[in-house]
Amino acid sequence: MTSAIQMVDITKTFPGVTANDNIDFSVDKAEIHGLLGENGAGKSVLMSILYGLYKPDSGDILVDGEKVDISGPSDAMRLGIGMVHQHFMLVPSLTVVENVILGREPTVNGVTLDMERMLRDVAESCKRYKLDVDIEAPVYQLPVGVQQRVEILKALYRGADVLILDEPTSVLTPGETEELFNAVRELKADGKTVIFISHKLREVLAICDRITVLKRGKVVGTVLAAETGEGQLAEMMVGRKIVYEFTKEAECGLEPVLRLEGLECLSDRGIPALRGLDLDLCGSEILGVAGVEGNGQTELVEAVMGLRELTGGSVKLDGQDITDTQPKTRIQMGVSHIPEDRHKRAIVPDFSVLENLVLGSQRDRFTRNGVSIDFAEAKRFSTDMINDYQIATPGPETLIRYLSGGNQQRVVVAREFSRDPPVVIAAQPTRGLDVGATEYVRRKLVEMRDHGAGVLLISADLDEIWALSDRVAVIYEGSIVAVKAVDETDVQEIGLLMAGGGNE
Amino acid sequence: MSERLTAAVRRVFGGGDGLQGLMIQVAAILIAFIVGAAVLAVTGYSPVDAYVSMASGAFGSSYGVGQTLTQATPIVFTSIAFLIGLKAGLFNIGIEGQFLMGAMGATLAGVYLDGLPWVIHVPLTILVGMIAGALWSLIPAVLKSRFDAHEVITTMMLSYVATHFTSYLVNYPFKAPGWVAQSLKISGSAELPRILPPTQLSAAIFVAVIVTVASTYFLQKTIMGYELRATGLNPSAAENAGISIDRNILVSMALSGAVAGLGGACEVMGIHRRFIQGFSPGYGWDGLAVALVGGLNPVGSFFASVLFGALRSGGMIMTRATGVPLDIVKILQALVIMFVAAPKLIRALLRRER
Structure with missing residues (x-):
């Protein structure tokens, strides 16, 4: 049996980081395949390469056994690869139907939108995959879980046979997660292939057939979900035993x-x-x-x-x-604050790690004269924080946006907790x-x-x-x-x- | 790229991309000149002759260097003024107006605060010019922080108001006797000395250098500069860190206007010695483009200003020597701006060459 997707020897480097290091990854047809790893392990980068958002430095991608060149999301879509991002890409003021058909609008004569066909097509997909959505409601009125279903519908409408779900449960309530899982199983029954990116062990075990674990840009291994458990997966991801009880x-x-x-x-x-x-x-x-x-x-x-x-x-x-x-x-x-939306409230992406660590204390801890910032002190502090909080960064001067989410959060936590609030x-x-x-x-x-x-x-x-x-x-x-x-x-x-x- | 080198470049040039950003900037300028050469060749002129005479005109003699720097000086101020606003996320495109108000303020101080020794009169005149520019830019700043009025509209409109208001002042209340719409001459004690006669180069160039260094220090090293950049890059996070957005709007606009006003003051005190209607060929507007060419940092803006100054002074020599029309200078300027504004294009071209 040929694989639906095969990624061979993929390497991708960013300034100071090797995000993907000779990765081999393959997914069978009609399989739910979990991609597990810590933040910064290279999951998102690997999938972004598959979806054409990044170009790998080296390596090949095979779809249905044939070598392909994916240089953008439109190529990926043409090859039947769809992706649902962690942050949804929907137009809030448009209805569900309008969002789904966006970019692929059916027309009557090349100019006028074929409203009837739009409604019919989308309603049909909803029914087929048991995705319960009020398709004429504007998207901003819908809860997050439903918006996610809209994203899935959108990908399916574009003819996706392989669906990449990037951390799909991170925004869902337990009930919504269960509904999502039902929908995913429905997709599998219909012959679709699903790649499920996650770091939640229990969920991956519950939904996937096979699981590939990444660590620091390398594949640790691929295991059958039925033959493994949380303990083994956690050890593969982190390389040691994990304690959650306090x-x-x-x-x-x-x-x-x-x-x-x-x-x-x-x-x-x-x-x-x-x-x-x-x-x-x-x-x-x-x-x-x-x-x-x-x-x-x-x-x-x-x-x-x-x-x-x-x-x-x-x-x-x-x-x-x-x-x-x-x-x-x-x-x-x-009063210290770890904001819920890291990118919006917590960090300045185009500031360095050092500058982000200073943020909020620039007027007291990091100045001696009240006018200029004491960069020597800031540097010393940053070095300490990078060591104490094990922040993986090439150095304090690196822009924080080059760090993985987990490391960005470590910077935020370091900054907030170092004030001893x-x-x-x-x-x-x-x-x-x-x-x-x-x-x-x-x-x-x-x-x-x-x-x-x-x-x-x-x-x-x-x-x-x-x-x-x-x-x-x-x-x-x-x-x-x-x-x-x-x-x-x-x-x-x-x-x-x-x-x-x-x-x- | 080694972390330390990138960091060093970032410190000097302030950009997020460090060395790579600088390379793209330089590459864009080179490509503009290559395309310019094609334009010259197609229209039947020798690009080599044109560029050689332009370069030697701009830098080949002390006269040329003087003219180049004279042309560059006002744009150093206006481009830095623009980028200070932009660092806080504000598009202050009314630099021209603030420049003119500064020039007018300095003129009035230079003419009517007579009888002071120059050690007092010069700084005082400069200060009045800066305050005039700052006050003019504070109007849109207050409108924005209080009423959410978009600064692109208000600064631009106020720029036209300033053009006509200063022009009214030198046509009526402060008009010097004679046919020309101009003010009286400022007193000698308020003049900035010429430093390279017979060129018009004045001590204003030193002020420009000081502003370049000071604004780099301000943006990179001071608390205010840091807060201003944080506000520009991510207002929500800045607010969360206890930084007042409204206060930063006022601070950055006032500074932006002050630097523009300083530019106007220096132009009057160093070159014209009076306010002549229409003396600015649009230095304020040039500032916007030059700031972009300079990679939105003060040091880069300084060099970009010198480049634009050289194009103008060298262009005149080139026209005289080779008969190439002066319009090629405008084409070159436009090409430079166009390529700088398209960093993705430059990145793609650079990658292909490798």
């Missing part, structure tokens, strides 16, 4: 370090996002905030950091009212990170707690909340509907509360 503490002083009272604010679209939110964060605890995305988590974080205007309520730090202070003041008072706001701190980096960030969060910091952990990943939190708060439609000690509740109860099933 000890819990639940002591709380008399005065909470952070007290939020009756917070109210509007979302970007002008709708009430926080509706009288109350929450106390104690020192030496990790308080997990669980909730389905879009229930006010983003606004909660921005309200605490002073990045969003409040329409009501107050924020108190150590008993001191900081409701009307600038973000700068809050940072100086010791009494309060840490960690929003989706391990989103998109690999096993090694996830474990690292989590351990650091626990370390901060053990040093006495109050950690507010906002995460869409219930496993993460469970693994780390001393207490769990559930956010639903802009307010906290319940706060429970972790050992007095269970996943079912929290899940129910997240879905709005709580009645206090």
